[in-house]
Amino acid sequence: METLGSVSTLRSRRIILFPLPFQGHINPMLQLANILHTRGFKITIIHAEYNSPNPSNYPHFAFKPIKDRFSEIADQLATNRDGTYFARYLNKSCVDSFIDCLAELLAEPGEERVACVITDACFYFTQAVADDLKLPRIVLRTSGLGCTLACDALPFCSKKACFYLTKQDSDYEASVPEFPLLKFKDITNITINPQGMGDLTSNILNQMRASSGIIWNTFKELEESDLETLSQDFQVPSFTLGPFHKYFPASGSSLIEQDRTILSWLDKQPPKSVVYVSFGSVAHITKSEFQEVAHGLANMGLPFLWVVRPGMVVGSEWLEALPEKFLERMGERGRIVKWSPQQEVLAHPATGCFWTHNGWNSTLESICEGVPMICSPCLADQPINARYVSDVWKIGVLLEDGFERVGIKMAIKRVMMDKEGEEMRERVSSLKEKSVNVWQIQWHVTKLQKQWSCGAFGDYM
Numbered sequence: 001m002e003t004l005g006s007v008s009t010l011r012s013r014r015i016i017l018f019p020l021p022f023q024g025h026i027n028p029m030l031q032l033a034n035i036l037h038t039r040g041f042k043i044t045i046i047h048a049e050y051n052s053p054n055p056s057n058y059p060h061f062a063f064k065p066i067k068d069r070f071s072e073i074a075d076q077l078a079t080n081r082d083g084t085y086f087a088r089y090l091n092k093s094c095v096d097s098f099i100d101c102l103a104e105l106l107a108e109p110g111e112e113r114v115a116c117v118i119t120d121a122c123f124y125f126t127q128a129v130a131d132d133l134k135l136p137r138i139v140l141r142t143s144g145l146g147c148t149l150a151c152d153a154l155p156f157c158s159k160k161a162c163f164y165l166t167k168q169d170s171d172y173e174a175s176v177p178e179f180p181l182l183k184f185k186d187i188t189n190i191t192i193n194p195q196g197m198g199d200l201t202s203n204i205l206n207q208m209r210a211s212s213g214i215i216w217n218t219f220k221e222l223e224e225s226d227l228e229t230l231s232q233d234f235q236v237p238s239f240t241l242g243p244f245h246k247y248f249p250a251s252g253s254s255l256i257e258q259d260r261t262i263l264s265w266l267d268k269q270p271p272k273s274v275v276y277v278s279f280g281s282v283a284h285i286t287k288s289e290f291q292e293v294a295h296g297l298a299n300m301g302l303p304f305l306w307v308v309r310p311g312m313v314v315g316s317e318w319l320e321a322l323p324e325k326f327l328e329r330m331g332e333r334g335r336i337v338k339w340s341p342q343q344e345v346l347a348h349p350a351t352g353c354f355w356t357h358n359g360w361n362s363t364l365e366s367i368c369e370g371v372p373m374i375c376s377p378c379l380a381d382q383p384i385n386a387r388y389v390s391d392v393w394k395i396g397v398l399l400e401d402g403f404e405r406v407g408i409k410m411a412i413k414r415v416m417m418d419k420e421g422e423e424m425r426e427r428v429s430s431l432k433e434k435s436v437n438v439w440q441i442q443w444h445v446t447k448l449q450k451q452w453s454c455g456a457f458g459d460y461m
């Protein structure tokens, strides 16, 4: 873990942060909070009741839970494949309680001055609240720059049929004119509700443009050309402070207990031999897809560590859909866990590749450990990230035909055994070397601090 020098500010300032209540959003927000804390800021986290972080892991922060009415729809998480629905719902259900909480915090006597509120980009309603209170709002965008550019370009609201193409359509494999890196088959995976996605992304992007600044969990050398394009399109200051997890691990904000017993199993495996498989905290797969994964892992003959999150397989509680006697047949060669200490697994010398759904955090964590990927994107930004991994950075193989055992075996061979895989490993190792730049992150945080102290964001007081 890299260390950031701590700095005491001239005047003690408080920053209020508000994460979206999902694992892939909570982790980077709390990591960012830690980075800011080491630079002398006091931290208050306003958070939804759903997926509440554990305050005892952060005794140096103040926590303020707010009512979110998420319990009214939480049972739909397992069945409703429209991911935009949950974010759009939270942008309505949290409004009143967020306003009350923020106004109360600002009115607290004797408290340090509040420098700004930092909210997840997906909480677009917070811009109007911050404007009303004359408080600068900085946005944390938890996905990559490429995803933001793609979402800006794709015609979600056009009611075009392109979001519903199937394998039988002649354009299925063709590039999307608005964002040629993507194929039509990629964008059919982004959402089942293009109109809802269009509403969500245009609200997010408009309110990012109206904000006082945007913090990105990425690093310049990874997305340099996209950074230039974005800075023309978003006329607010941008701060690339990532990769956050290299300064603070995500274990403290894990919503599921991480199974650390597998680290001693990893210790017994040869270097770069293990295929690590995880599809993150929200993706679901069908029983037949799950079985194809199992057959793919059984057929390839290498050790594997597979994270099967309870409820991940549609219609199953956990492992019921595994092929008969799968675990006995695999013996010591394979391990299945409910949740792993992912960053440590990726950093372990035995890990040879990461078969991932390409959530942005997982993608970044893999890059930062120099681990090449096999990509099985499921929804949202994942198909976009997967194209960057396979076609731009060339550090992984995309399973173009989904979960299918022959394709899986071939992809694992390409990454783990072929010359092509060695070249991917070299490229991702070179990105790993560039990923941590303590000087750059300190420069960006100092720039942020200077802007706050000279009132460049419009000082609240």
Ligand code: UDP
Pocket: 023, 024, 025, 027, 250, 254, 258, 278, 279, 280, 281, 282, 283, 307, 338, 339, 340, 341, 342, 343, 358, 359, 360, 361, 362, 363, 365
């Ligand atoms: N993660 C973990 N253990 C696991 C799987 C994932 O700690 O077994 C963490 C992972 O390190 C990452 C986060 O959960 O920080 C998942 O975020 P990501 O953006 O990759 O995907 P999402 O869950 O949002 O789809």
